[in-house]
Amino acid sequence: MKTLGMIGGTSWHSTIEYYKLINQMAAKIIGEQANPPLIIHSINIELMREQNKEKINAKYLETSLKLQNAGAQAIVICANTPHMVYDFVQPKIEIPILHIAKATGTEAQRLGLKKLGLLGNKPTMTGDFIPKVLKKNYGIETIIPEEEAIPQAHHYVSKELTQGVFSEEAKAFFLEQIHLLQKKGAEGIILGCTELPLLIKSNDIDISTLATTDLHAQMAVDFIFSDG
Structure with a gap:
């Protein structure tokens, strides 16, 4: 198994969900008697609330280098919004950051979806990183x-x-937004916040949903057990 670095803390609820999912998915491969090697660094969420992009970039680069030096062979950022740092951080480290949008895109492609509605917080919806x-x-x-x-x-x-x-x-607000996105031609909905799948269930709506956290966790597990 490869060693995975995890950058969490934004929020800690999200980090717990990632840790749980990765271990549960790994257990299906290696059994409950074992678990994958994970290195977690939790960042103070106040950093994101300051909305100072330079400080955010610098902190995620510093943390990524720490994880790399600690033996991580890839990094998973345990939330959607902090992927805004990807273009800044990835060229400056030697190990891959597993991008949440690639996990989402692979599943959307498998489902044959070409137009997706995106829900999340303001930076996730208005940013270009997804x-x-x-x-x-x-x-x-x-x-x-x-x-x-x-x-x-x-x-x-x-x-x-x-x-x-x-x-x-x-819940009522986001269900209404999903309905409006469908009217604009969305073939599927990206639940671009770790907690959104806990609020909106598949039986609440009649459109495909892509829960980014689940897909990202699966991408992480695929890497842990990959060859080469």
Whole structure:
């Protein structure tokens, strides 16, 4: 098994979910009597809330180098939004960062989906770090909610979901956004927040969903057990 480095903390709820999923998926291969080698570095989430891109880039580079020097053979960033650092950090380290959008794009391609709605917090929905990878590598178009809905989506993600709060109001809001994205031509919905699949279940809607955390965790496990 290869050693995987994990950058967590944004949020710690998300980090726990990644750790659990990776171990559960690995257990299906090696059994419950063993587990894969993982190195976890948890970053203070206040860094992301400052929204200082230079500081965020510098911290993720510093952390990635620490994991590399500690023996990690690849890195998984345990959340969607921090993938904004990928273009800055990846060229400066010697091991791969397993990109969450590539995990998502591979599954969307398998399902034959060409136009996806993207839900998450404001930086995830308005940034290019997921749409750019999906377009360049898979020819997939990404659409997001209307501009006036983005602050409310961000509020529910940052103030409720990442704090472990799952309200009926948040669920109703995101179900409405999914309906509106379907009307705009979305063939599937990217649940671009670790906690969104805990709020929205597959039987709540009649459209394919891509839970980025699950797909990313599977990508991590595939790497751990890969040859070469």
